[in-house]
Amino acid sequence: MSSAAASTTLLIQQCLARLGAQDPAARAELLGHARRRLGLLAQRMFASYPILHRREEVVDVFQEAMTRLWKSLEEVRPDSVAGFMGLAALQIRRALCDLARDHFGREHGVREFGDRRAVVSGTNGHTFEHQPADSTWRPEELACWSEFHAAADRLPEPERTAFDLLYYHELPQAEVAGLMNVSERQVRRYWQSARRQLHRMLEGFLPRT
Numbered sequence: 001m002s003s004a005a006a007s008t009t010l011l012i013q014q015c016l017a018r019l020g021a022q023d024p025a026a027r028a029e030l031l032g033h034a035r036r037r038l039g040l041l042a043q044r045m046f047a048s049y050p051i052l053h054r055r056e057e058v059v060d061v062f063q064e065a066m067t068r069l070w071k072s073l074e075e076v077r078p079d080s081v082a083g084f085m086g087l088a089a090l091q092i093r094r095a096l097c098d099l100a101r102d103h104f105g106r107e108h109g110v111r112e113f114g115d116r117r118a119v120v121s122g123t124n125g126h127t128f129e130h131q132p133a134d135s136t137w138r139p140e141e142l143a144c145w146s147e148f149h150a151a152a153d154r155l156p157e158p159e160r161t162a163f164d165l166l167y168y169h170e171l172p173q174a175e176v177a178g179l180m181n182v183s184e185r186q187v188r189r190y191w192q193s194a195r196r197q198l199h200r201m202l203e204g205f206l207p208r209t
Contacts, residue, residue, distance in 0.1 A: 072091060085165055156197075
């Protein structure tokens with residue numbers, strides 16, 4: 001883990017301890033740490049789906065996720081940095097899913113996106129079934145992305161935490177291993193297990209072979 005990453009991790013840990021001690025300023029500081037990551041994710045998702053630009057601005061999704069995270073921290077007290085980052089990923093995921101439901105209802109979504117089993121072109125030329133076993137895999141291969149995010153929400157622990165940190169937060173495997181207190185090899189196992197489970201959950205939306 002780099003010195004900058006270690007410093008950020010320490011700051012978040014301190015904020016979480018203060019949040020647990022009912023420090024009202026801690027929640028705002030935690031949102032400050034999540035702001036950049038959530039903003040980058042919202043931008044990346046919008047860049048992958050130009051059709052959304054006619055309906056929403058990226059800032060709207062970002063603000064919705066931030067609002068959800070702010071409210072959730074009123075009730076949830078993450079006890080680790082990984083737990084906090086997982087909570088942040090959960091809020092952006094749910095904001096994206098609600099966006100899809102609002103603008104691409106089931107019938108309308110099929111008409112706009114085409115066959116739900118279709119696979120669109122990816123930057124690495126692989127389909128969902130044959131992605132490399134590292135954190136570069138992207139679900140943009142799926143034409144109907146809302147199902148992907150809903151499925152990610154249903155992953156069991158610890159696979160969901162590993163997936164959140166690798167995909168949504170785009171952390172290196174070494175940093176994820178440190179946050180989860182496991183080896184990098186174990187992180188890779190969690191990643192591969194998460195991908196297999198997502199594949200099973202999304203089988204009806206993948207192309208028939």
